[in-house]
Amino acid sequence: MSRSTGRRLGRAGIRDVAAAAGVSITTVSDALNGKGRLPDATRSHVREVADRLGYRPSAAARTLRTGKSGLLGLTVTTYGDEPFTFTEFAYFAEMARAATSAALARGYALVILPATSRHDVWSNVALDGTVVIDPADGDPVVTELVRHGIPVVSDGRPGGALPVTGWVDNDHEAAVLGLLDHLADAGARRIGLLTGTTTDTYTRLSTTAYLHWCERVGQDPVYESYPAHDPCAGAVAADRLLARPDRPDAVYGLFDPNGTDLLAAARRYGLRVPEDLLLVCCSESTVYASTEPPITTLSLKPRRIGTAVVQILIDAIEGLDNGLPIEQVIPTDLIVRTSSQRRSARTTVSPPRGPAGA
Amino acid sequence: MSRSTGRRLGRAGIRDVAAAAGVSITTVSDALNGKGRLPDATRSHVREVADRLGYRPSAAARTLRTGKSGLLGLTVTTYGDEPFTFTEFAYFAEMARAATSAALARGYALVILPATSRHDVWSNVALDGTVVIDPADGDPVVTELVRHGIPVVSDGRPGGALPVTGWVDNDHEAAVLGLLDHLADAGARRIGLLTGTTTDTYTRLSTTAYLHWCERVGQDPVYESYPAHDPCAGAVAADRLLARPDRPDAVYGLFDPNGTDLLAAARRYGLRVPEDLLLVCCSESTVYASTEPPITTLSLKPRRIGTAVVQILIDAIEGLDNGLPIEQVIPTDLIVRTSSQRRSARTTVSPPRGPAGA
DNA sequence: CTTGTTAAAAGGTACGTTTCTGCATGGTGA
DNA sequence: TCACCATGCAGAAACGTACCTTTTAACAAG
Numbered sequence: 001m002s003r004s005t006g007r008r009l010g011r012a013g014i015r016d017v018a019a020a021a022g023v024s025i026t027t028v029s030d031a032l033n034g035k036g037r038l039p040d041a042t043r044s045h046v047r048e049v050a051d052r053l054g055y056r057p058s059a060a061a062r063t064l065r066t067g068k069s070g071l072l073g074l075t076v077t078t079y080g081d082e083p084f085t086f087t088e089f090a091y092f093a094e095m096a097r098a099a100t101s102a103a104l105a106r107g108y109a110l111v112i113l114p115a116t117s118r119h120d121v122w123s124n125v126a127l128d129g130t131v132v133i134d135p136a137d138g139d140p141v142v143t144e145l146v147r148h149g150i151p152v153v154s155d156g157r158p159g160g161a162l163p164v165t166g167w168v169d170n171d172h173e174a175a176v177l178g179l180l181d182h183l184a185d186a187g188a189r190r191i192g193l194l195t196g197t198t199t200d201t202y203t204r205l206s207t208t209a210y211l212h213w214c215e216r217v218g219q220d221p222v223y224e225s226y227p228a229h230d231p232c233a234g235a236v237a238a239d240r241l242l243a244r245p246d247r248p249d250a251v252y253g254l255f256d257p258n259g260t261d262l263l264a265a266a267r268r269y270g271l272r273v274p275e276d277l278l279l280v281c282c283s284e285s286t287v288y289a290s291t292e293p294p295i296t297t298l299s300l301k302p303r304r305i306g307t308a309v310v311q312i313l314i315d316a317i318e319g320l321d322n323g324l325p326i327e328q329v330i331p332t333d334l335i336v337r338t339s340s341q342r343r344s345a346r347t348t349v350s351p352p353r354g355p356a357g358a
Numbered sequence: 359m360s361r362s363t364g365r366r367l368g369r370a371g372i373r374d375v376a377a378a379a380g381v382s383i384t385t386v387s388d389a390l391n392g393k394g395r396l397p398d399a400t401r402s403h404v405r406e407v408a409d410r411l412g413y414r415p416s417a418a419a420r421t422l423r424t425g426k427s428g429l430l431g432l433t434v435t436t437y438g439d440e441p442f443t444f445t446e447f448a449y450f451a452e453m454a455r456a457a458t459s460a461a462l463a464r465g466y467a468l469v470i471l472p473a474t475s476r477h478d479v480w481s482n483v484a485l486d487g488t489v490v491i492d493p494a495d496g497d498p499v500v501t502e503l504v505r506h507g508i509p510v511v512s513d514g515r516p517g518g519a520l521p522v523t524g525w526v527d528n529d530h531e532a533a534v535l536g537l538l539d540h541l542a543d544a545g546a547r548r549i550g551l552l553t554g555t556t557t558d559t560y561t562r563l564s565t566t567a568y569l570h571w572c573e574r575v576g577q578d579p580v581y582e583s584y585p586a587h588d589p590c591a592g593a594v595a596a597d598r599l600l601a602r603p604d605r606p607d608a609v610y611g612l613f614d615p616n617g618t619d620l621l622a623a624a625r626r627y628g629l630r631v632p633e634d635l636l637l638v639c640c641s642e643s644t645v646y647a648s649t650e651p652p653i654t655t656l657s658l659k660p661r662r663i664g665t666a667v668v669q670i671l672i673d674a675i676e677g678l679d680n681g682l683p684i685e686q687v688i689p690t691d692l693i694v695r696t697s698s699q700r701r702s703a704r705t706t707v708s709p710p711r712g713p714a715g716a
Numbered sequence: 717c718t719t720g721t722t723a724a725a726a727g728g729t730a731c732g733t734t735t736c737t738g739c740a741t742g743g744t745g746a
Numbered sequence: 747t748c749a750c751c752a753t754g755c756a757g758a759a760a761c762g763t764a765c766c767t768t769t770t771a772a773c774a775a776g
Contacts, residue, residue, distance in 0.1 A: 069417075
């Protein structure tokens, strides 16, 4: 059997479409991709034949030929042993969702990849670019990607002079300072911090901002650290913080679960929130709107970050950037709820009295 | 310039490695892939040269040649307008995480794709198989994938005779029945249900199981429905349920946020939990361990489901299955906490469920 | 009649692998 | 010596597409 008629197995290729339509391969390619100079009659005829045969172009062949795969890597640096322990779950989920949407809107898809440098995984997929969440200083994966000319944009300001194409981050210092001012305005005299032992940029910047603030207002720092990837350790650390002799009258928790942890610890010690203890934590979770009392949260706007990261990355891939690294700062959002408002006892919604009242 | 020396731009290819190592292309390929019959000396020599040149095989070329891309699609059927509104956030995140890990462990990576039938996205990526979460009856994307011979495994029993390669799901009927028995054992006389208006399998099976149970024990059904993708609607429906004249003394909420919604509603009506109202909701979130009081949850074991789905899919791709569709049922896990225990104030240990009851 | 111009379509090569087939070589048993 | 086989390696054909180059036809202008 000759090469033109040979394969009856498998899907229809561009050759089969060309033969069935009575035109050349080039014409089919041009017709389907909207290129070349073809009369509309030919174009629609080819399209119809392709449809009839159920033709789908081979992504692999196209990628091989054009050098563009339409795939973006998405990597989360992890702590601990499990491959994908995101401590900031809601944050990651929101960010990834926004990134996926933004990529899709521009014709790209996201591939989830491990942060480890397992070559056999990374090299088995053709990437046009990569999004890295919270890269470690001198991350080997990032370094190698950049060395191979693959654009890399990071969520979180990269440390260690990582040669990324660009990055997006919040102004963590400003956020923490503003938040502490807010607590002080609400009457806090000694503000405590629940922070992490890891060395990632977020933890580091937030903690130093706290220390600076303490220095400025002349307060002794009161903080507890714990490995952020261990949820139980968070509860323990929250307890430790409230058990100290120099117990704070307000606490900021850097991580998502800290709000409930601190609330539980406060209950154990008979502390009323917000009367005896003001509470704020950094979280994207909506549960803090309906805890008792609702807890003030700092939102890092993961959706805006995810969108921005992908836009920068795709711009770089498509050569729409100016070549310089792009740095973008996304403002944070302090969502003030009862837990950080000492004075106003007014609740926002008037409780509808039900039948059989208390 | 000839084809052998021509390209100094771009990365090193297998040809360059062959030339530098003084062997043929075949030998390089065999050496790196562990195939063929080569002495260890040659093998290691080739590997060393490849390393020195920073050689990375082209995934696109390999995929084109072998027909295997090592990529699995991951799709979530969505409700509402946004492309990725997962109502069960924690569930999806956990499931996706487990699926990603399992895939990675077997050398595959996951690509996140939209459930819409945008051809230009789906056909731009070469997939070896696809995981579909909660497919709609007669889902066109699934149908087309199967028609093209791509294995599809679904999380959630597919309705509408969808010709999937296999599926994994919980036994939702049994879970709901057991849960209702548990509430009845704790003293509930009238159990209410907070359910969804959507027609997905989970909602449908759970609701009918509830109705069956009511019929069996001779209780009038007491339930409220709301569009599960709207978080505010959940709070409203919870309120409505507790405002009814035939107010239930126990409620099961089908969706993740229902626990906090119901707790807030109970507070508004001055109902004590668990004394006046028993509460259970289906959730994977750990926040319910530290609410006041802690809330009993039904876990669907998303990690086990994600792992199982991927194993079945990869088995099918690699031809390790027997060809028949595979159906796997994952047991659920009722995590009993204070909110569903009227008598014993003692915590934590879940009562061993005997089949007896009554 | 020649030449230039343009539309329409065909030819053919390259993208970078994997892998089938085949060619030497040297050792072994008959 | 010869046939035979295992070993170690090379040649070359695909895989399916995109795109650069060329051909053909038609037609207007010189």
